[in-house]
Every structure is written in C-alpha cells, then in structure tokens.
Amino acid sequence: MNADTLRERTRELLAANDPATTDRLDFLRARFDAGLAWVHFPEGLGGLGAERDLQGVVDAELAGAGAPDNDPRRIGIGLGMAAPTILAFGTEDQKKRFLRPLWTGEEVWCQLFSEPGAGSDLAAVGTRAVRDGDGWRLTGQKVWTSSAHTARWAILLARTDPDVPKHAGLSYFLLDMTDPGVEVRPLRQITGEAEFNEVFMTEAWIPDSNRLGEVGDGWRVAQTTLMNERVAIGGRPVPREGGMIGPVAATWRDRPEVRTAERHDRLVALWVRSEALRLAGARLRQQLAAGNPGPEGSAMKLAFATLNHELTGLELEMLGEDGLRYDDWTMRRPDQVDFLGREAGYRYLRAKGNSIEGGTSEVLRNIIAERVLGLPAEPRVDTKVPWKDLPR
Amino acid sequence: MNLLYTDVEEQLRASVRDLLGDRAQPSAVLARCETDTPHDLDLWRTLTADLGAGSLHVPEELGGQGASVREVAVVLEELGRHVAPVPFLGSAVLATSALLACEPTTEVRDLLAALGTGRSVGALVVSLATAPGAPPPPTVEVVDRQLRGAVRSVADAGPADVLLVPAGGTLYAVRTDQPAVAVTPVVSLDLTRPVADVRLDGATGTPLGPDAAVDSALWTATALLASEQIGVTQWCLTTTVAYLKDRHQFGRPVGSFQALKHRLADLFGDLALARAAARNAADTAAADPGGDEAKLSALLANSLCSDVAVHAAQECVQLHGGIGMTWEHPAHLYLKRAKADQIAFGTPGQLRQLLAPLVDLPGPR
Numbered sequence: 001m002n003a004d005t006l007r008e009r010t011r012e013l014l015a016a017n018d019p020a021t022t023d024r025l026d027f028l029r030a031r032f033d034a035g036l037a038w039v040h041f042p043e044g045l046g047g048l049g050a051e052r053d054l055q056g057v058v059d060a061e062l063a064g065a066g067a068p069d070n071d072p073r074r075i076g077i078g079l080g081m082a083a084p085t086i087l088a089f090g091t092e093d094q095k096k097r098f099l100r101p102l103w104t105g106e107e108v109w110c111q112l113f114s115e116p117g118a119g120s121d122l123a124a125v126g127t128r129a130v131r132d133g134d135g136w137r138l139t140g141q142k143v144w145t146s147s148a149h150t151a152r153w154a155i156l157l158a159r160t161d162p163d164v165p166k167h168a169g170l171s172y173f174l175l176d177m178t179d180p181g182v183e184v185r186p187l188r189q190i191t192g193e194a195e196f197n198e199v200f201m202t203e204a205w206i207p208d209s210n211r212l213g214e215v216g217d218g219w220r221v222a223q224t225t226l227m228n229e230r231v232a233i234g235g236r237p238v239p240r241e242g243g244m245i246g247p248v249a250a251t252w253r254d255r256p257e258v259r260t261a262e263r264h265d266r267l268v269a270l271w272v273r274s275e276a277l278r279l280a281g282a283r284l285r286q287q288l289a290a291g292n293p294g295p296e297g298s299a300m301k302l303a304f305a306t307l308n309h310e311l312t313g314l315e316l317e318m319l320g321e322d323g324l325r326y327d328d329w330t331m332r333r334p335d336q337v338d339f340l341g342r343e344a345g346y347r348y349l350r351a352k353g354n355s356i357e358g359g360t361s362e363v364l365r366n367i368i369a370e371r372v373l374g375l376p377a378e379p380r381v382d383t384k385v386p387w388k389d390l391p392r
Numbered sequence: 393m394n395l396l397y398t399d400v401e402e403q404l405r406a407s408v409r410d411l412l413g414d415r416a417q418p419s420a421v422l423a424r425c426e427t428d429t430p431h432d433l434d435l436w437r438t439l440t441a442d443l444g445a446g447s448l449h450v451p452e453e454l455g456g457q458g459a460s461v462r463e464v465a466v467v468l469e470e471l472g473r474h475v476a477p478v479p480f481l482g483s484a485v486l487a488t489s490a491l492l493a494c495e496p497t498t499e500v501r502d503l504l505a506a507l508g509t510g511r512s513v514g515a516l517v518v519s520l521a522t523a524p525g526a527p528p529p530p531t532v533e534v535v536d537r538q539l540r541g542a543v544r545s546v547a548d549a550g551p552a553d554v555l556l557v558p559a560g561g562t563l564y565a566v567r568t569d570q571p572a573v574a575v576t577p578v579v580s581l582d583l584t585r586p587v588a589d590v591r592l593d594g595a596t597g598t599p600l601g602p603d604a605a606v607d608s609a610l611w612t613a614t615a616l617l618a619s620e621q622i623g624v625t626q627w628c629l630t631t632t633v634a635y636l637k638d639r640h641q642f643g644r645p646v647g648s649f650q651a652l653k654h655r656l657a658d659l660f661g662d663l664a665l666a667r668a669a670a671r672n673a674a675d676t677a678a679a680d681p682g683g684d685e686a687k688l689s690a691l692l693a694n695s696l697c698s699d700v701a702v703h704a705a706q707e708c709v710q711l712h713g714g715i716g717m718t719w720e721h722p723a724h725l726y727l728k729r730a731k732a733d734q735i736a737f738g739t740p741g742q743l744r745q746l747l748a749p750l751v752d753l754p755g756p757r
C-alpha cells in the first residue's frame with residue numbers, strides 16, 4: 001500500500017460521500033469502513049494494514065477537501081490508548097464492537113487506571129473485581145480520570161487476586177460508564193476547571209466478555225496502553241509550530257514590544273528543540289511503520305513535558321503586565337482535553353500536568369534508564385510479596 | 393523525507409566501523425595524538441582508496457561514488473564515535489564540497505579525483521570557527537597575482553598538500569610545496585583534529601571559480617558536522633552506561649542510583665532529538681542543497697547537536713569519576729572534540745541568530 005493508492009482511495013471516498021452534503025457521522029463511518037480512519041490498522045477495522053506514516057497522505061487529502069474530522073481532542077484517550085490496546089489484546093468480537101464508534105467519536109473513552117493509593121506505582125491498584133457468575137463485580141475508587149464525565153466506556157485495571165505479588169494479580173477490563181454502580185465526581189484542577197474526575201465504583205457490573213486479555217495478565221495489557229499513551233502525548237504528528245511553540249511564536253511576532261535579546265535566544269533555542277522533537281516523533285513513526293511503540297517512546301513524552309513547561313513560562317514573561325492576569329477561574333467541565341486552548345496563563349498551568357499525566361517525568365526517566373539503557377533497578381521490597389501484605 | 397538509515401547506509405557504516413574498530417582503537421588514537429603525525433594518513437588512504445569514503449557525494453561523472461551527503465553523514469557519525477584522526481572534515485567535506493560548488497573545469501576535476509582517492513589531502517583555508525552565511529573578512533589578498541595573508545585555526549591543514557584559498561572574490565588552489573606557503577600546526581584543544589595556521593607570502597595559485605563556493609561548503613559542513621556530534625554523543629552515552637553498570641560503590645552498581653540514571657535518561661532523550669535533527673539536516677542537504685530549508689535544517693541540527701555532544705562528553709567525564717580525569721582514559725578526547733565542534737562553524741548562539749530570520753522570529757530592533 002503506497003501513498004498513491006491511498007490518495008486514490010481517499011478520492012474515491014470523497015467522490016462517493018461529498019463532505020458538503022453528507023452528514024458528519026455518516027462521512028466518518030464511511031471513512032472508517034473504507035479503511036482510511038487509521039491506515040496502519042488491519043482491514044475491516046478502519047485500516048488497510050499500511051505504514052503508520054502514510055496517514056498524513058490521507059489526512060492532507062481530506063483536509064484539502066474540507067472533510068469533517070473526528071475531533072481528536074474530544075476522544076484522545078480512545079484513540080491514543082484504548083484503541084491500540086483493544087487491537088492488540090481484544091477478541092474479534094471486541095474489536096468489531098468497539099473500534100468503529102470509538103474512532104467516529106460516537107463513544108468517548110476514559111482511562112480508569114490511577115487510584116489514590118496507586119499513581120506512579122500503578123501495579124498497586126486496589127480496586128477489586130470479584131467473580132460473579134458470567135461476569136465481575138467491581139468496587140473501588142479511581143482518581144484524576146480525564147473525560148470520565150463524557151465517557152461512555154472506560155479501560156480499567158483492577159485487582160482480581162490479592163494473594164499474589166502485585167503485578168500478577170491484575171486484570172484489564174472495559175467498563176460501561178453508564179452502569180448504575182459507577183459514580184463520577186468532578187475534581188477541580190489548578191486551571192480552575194475540572195477536566196478530570198474522581199470515579200467511585202460500587203458493585204459495578206462487568207460481563208466477562210468485556211475482559212481484555214487473560215485473567216491475571218492485566219499488567220502486560222496495561223503496558224501496551226502506557227507505551228501508546230506516551231507516544232500519543234509526546235509524539236503526535238504535527239505540522240511545524242503545531243505544538244506549544246505555535247502560540248508563543250505568534251505572541252513574539254504580534255508584539256514587537258516584548259522582544260529582548262535574552263528572550264530571543266531562549267525562544268529560538270526552544271523553537272529548535274520543538275522542531276527537533278517534531279522530527280524525532282516523525283522518525284519514531286518511521287521506525288514503527290507498524291507495531292507498537294517500545295519504551296523509547298517515553299523520551300518523546302519527557303521532552304514534550306519539559307519543553308511545554310519552558311515555553312509557557314517564557315510566554316507569560318513575555319506578556320509582562322498582561323501575564324499578571326488570568327482569563328477565567330470559573331469551574332467548568334470541558335468536553336475536550338486541550339493543552340493549547342485558551343490563554344497564556346491557562347497554558348502555563350495546564351502544562352504542569354504534562355509532566356505528571358501518563359507517567360511522571362521521574363518515572364519516565366526510570367523507564368528509559370532501566371528498560372532502554374539497561375541500568376540496574378533500585379533495590380525493591382515490593383515485588384515478591386503478596387499484594388495484600390504490602391505496607392500502605 | 394527519510395530520517396532513518398537505509399540498508400546501503402547501514403552497510404557503509406558497518407564497513408567503516410569494522411575498519412575503525414581495527415585501526416582506531418582509543419589506545420592507538422591516544423598514542424598518536426602527541427606524535428609529529430597526529431593525522432593517521434595510512435588509515436585515511438584505506439578509507440578513501442579502499443572504501444571510497446573520500447568521494448561519496450561526488451557525482452560518478454566526476455569520478456566519485458555518486459552517493460549523497462546522507463552517506464557522508466553516516467561516515468562522520470562513525471568517525472565521531474572513534475574520534476578518528478583523519479582529515480575527513482577538511483578534505484572530504486569542506487574542500488570537496490567547495491570544489492563541487494565550482495564549475496567542473498579540468499583543474500577542478502583533477503583535484504576532485506586526487507582528493508577522492510586519497511592521493512591528495514585538501515583543506516579549505518578558513519578558520520574552523522567560521523559560521524556559514526557570513527563571509528569572513530578577507531585576510532588573504534591578491535597582489536600582482538600572488539597570494540599574501542594569513543588564516544588561523546584551519547582544520548586538517550597540517551597534512552594537506554593542496555589548500556583552497558578564498559582571496560579577492562576568487563577561490564584558488566594553492567599547492568603547499570612552494571616556499572611561499574607556510575602551514576604551521578598549532579597546539580590544539582582538539583587532539584584528534586588539530587588545526588594549523590596558514591601563511592602565504594606571495595604564493596601562486598590556480599583560480600577555480602568564485603569564492604561563493606566557500607559559503608556553499610560551509611553550509612554543507614555545518615549540516616554534516618551534526619552527524620559527527622551524534623557519533624560523539626553516542627560513544628559517550630554507551631561508554632558511560634557500560635561503566636556505571638560495572639562500577640560498584642556502596643555495595644551496588646553506581647548505575648543503580650537514581651540520580652545517575654535520570655541524568656543518563658535525559659541524555660538518551662537529547663540524543664533522540666539530536667539524531668532526528670541530524671538525519672533531517674543530511675536528508676535536506678541532499679535533497680535541496682543551498683535551499684532555505686537546507687539552511688534552516690543545518691542551523692537547527694548543528695546548534696542542537698553541538699550542545700548535546702558537549703553535555704554528553706561532560707557527563708561522561710563526570711560520571712567516570714577520577715578515571716574520567718585521567719589522560720589515559722579516552723573520555724577527554726571526546727570532550728575536546730565536542731567542545732571544538734561546538735565552536736566549529738559558529739557557536740550554537742551564533743547559529744540561532746542566523747536561524748531566527750529564516751523562521752520569522754525577528755530579534756529586538
């Protein structure tokens with residue numbers, strides 16, 4: 001499958017479904033069925049088994065024709081995390097059932113991983129899933145769950161066996177967020193709004209057909225989610241200046257009065273790093289042509305977070321007097337995750353989350369050091385003991 | 393745009409690496425650098441005559457390999473990994489690129505053939521610290537068709553038998569076997585790529601073409617040096633990781649201490665960014681030499697990779713502890729190369745100033 005064939009298929013899609021007259025959702029469904037949703041996915045599941053990097057060809061063609069997109073900022077967790085995990089570990093039925101509405105955005109997904117007692121140490125999760133007939137009863141609490149308030153489905157990590165060491169007793173589930181045993185409460189962030197939530201589960205029901213992977217294999221399944229998450233956050237394909245550098249460069253261009261020699265060198269140096277990160281993301285995708293990212297992807301997310309901290313800090317300094325103001329602290333529950341949205345003050349504060357969400361920068365450094373560079377692990381006391389006996 | 397290495401490039405890398413593994417071991421490189429012949433010209437002949445590495449981006453019709461600067465970049469990576477003391481930058485990159493920017497007259501063709509096969513070593517007579525884009529003030533003059541003047545800190549001029557000298561708007565080929573030419577090696581920071589001062593007291597030269605060829609060569613070299621810096625960084629990272637796995641203190645490998653792991657993880661991340669930028673610079677220079685995008689990519693890569701390589705070399709010395717401070721351990725060769733490379737073709741700050749207008753980020757008035 002090469003670029004020309006893809007271009008041709010895209011034109012056929014456009015010819016059969018004129019974006020000007022076709023309903024948005026119908027268009028997205030037709031695009032999925034034509035294999036042009038994510039071309040590196042298999043045929044029949046929204047893709048054509050093509051190289052990952054060729055997606056750009058399709059996207060450019062569709063953007064040029066004014067076709068609607070699937071509003072990725074609303075469904076980032078589904079696209080970046082749930083989908084690759086379902087593809088890797090799902091049964092045929094699960095893939096058929098979930099991937100299409102996930103991609104079209106008809107069903108929003110969230111990620112129920114972190115808990116008050118299990119953040120960086122994700123393998124410590126204590127939410128219990130207990131066998132009940134042909135399914136599971138789920139009880140526990142999750143926290144910092146982005147988009148839980150808009151989500152129809154969740155990917156979820158729960159403890160199915162407390163009597164074995166922590167990594168061995170986990171299973172991975174797909175949870176229906178409309179289940180009566182699920183309660184979602186907003187959790188306000190430093191930006192003023194509540195993009196994330198607390199989620200309480202009381203005897204929530206999960207049929208066994210919504211288990212992903214084997215019982216007890218949840219840690220391995222979760223790794224696929226996490227590796228993809230880091231690339232999804234840090235290594236997305238963006239045009240030049242498509243990331244956080246964009247608004248900062250725009251401020252520089254629009255406001256000559258903010259220009260000083262010191263800021264100039266900082267800005268150009270950050271421009272350089274932004275562009276290098278963009279290229280490194282492109283290089284990673286070329287390497288990955290197909291398949292899932294490995295721990296190297298963590299470096300993308302790490303660089304992305306640091307860069308966003310520096311860029312947004314510089315932007316506020318550039319604004320001087322205006323940097324002392326904030327647009328709005330009103331508590332809201334946005335229906336999308338947007339790092340670039342709103343104003344400089346918001347960007348500065350939201351960027352602080354970039355080095356925490358999806359694995360903190362410290363944890364990512366551990367991962368790179370141990371799993372990429374092969375440096376020895378720190379001595380550990382928690383990996384051989386049954387989970388129930390761990391101090392907490 | 394291909395930011396990876398092609399199979400052909402990997403094969404080239406493997407043969408260069410084999411050769412250097414054999415002939416440029418750290419102990420040998422270290423032993424040579426304090427002798428009268430700091431450049432290893434035997435190794436240079438093998439690289440050029442046997443492997444064809446001296447004329448990779450020279451078109452076949454001019455007697456070269458007909459490859460591109462992407463391949464040149466791969467060779468530079470390997471040379472950087474070994475801090476191999478061969479005049480590759482001076483002869484195969486700077487002088488050769490300057491010749492390629494001239495009309496292919498008989499003189500130019502003959503020179504390209506001589507340089508490409510290793511029969512001659514060439515050097516471009518500008519200070520190694522010269523940034524691209526800003527022509528250096530002419531220090532060599534043409535008086536009565538004779539060349540007079542001096543240029544300091546010229547890379548790889550020591551072993552050169554032909555100098556390419558910009559003077560009075562023209563690029564001249566000047567043979568070093570005339571009494572009016574003095575090439576004086578100087579005690580150099582970079583032990584494995586020593587610089588030399590060039591003095592011309594009424595030398596004769598053959599005009600090759602307009603001296604715009606110099607800037608063209610500087611742009612190519614700026615783009616490609618980033619790949620050498622990747623090689624330096626890679627060696628520093630790999631060597632440090634291996635040492636920290638092995639070295640025990642406080643009853644455990646020091647590499648298990650998180651403070652050190654995090655520093656190496658950061659270095660790994662920097663290398664990933666630097667490598668993408670260096671591959672992009674080589675790829676763009678191959679696709680559109682002299683174009684704005686090629687300039688942008690060269691400045692981007694060199695300004696970034698310069699700092700990354702210096703940082704890597706500094707970490708390498710620091711994390712080796714006392715051993716890192718010894719003459720016997722090769723870490724200092726990499727530190728010296730990295731620091732010299734950072735200055736070569738303009739410091740990162742200078743390059744960022746050149747980059748700013750290309751990306752529409754004007755400075756303060």
Ligand SMILES: Cc1cc2nc3c(=O)[nH]c(=O)nc-3n(C[C@H](O)[C@H](O)[C@H](O)COP(=O)(O)OP(=O)(O)OC[C@H]3O[C@@H](n4cnc5c(N)ncnc54)[C@H](O)[C@@H]3O)c2cc1C
Binds near residue numbers: 110114116358359366
């Ligand atoms: C904006 C935002 C959105 C989020 N969205 C979601 C979501 O949708 N779903 C979800 O499941 N989770 C989500 N999270 C949670 C996120 O994954 C966790 O906050 C994160 O993994 C850190 O866990 P913690 O908060 O418990 O911090 P802790 O693990 O308690 O860490 C505290 C500090 O200790 C450091 N630390 C911890 N362990 C180590 C170690 N071994 N070595 C060195 N330093 C260490 C950390 O880096 C941190 O600085 C989100 C978080 C944020 C900020």
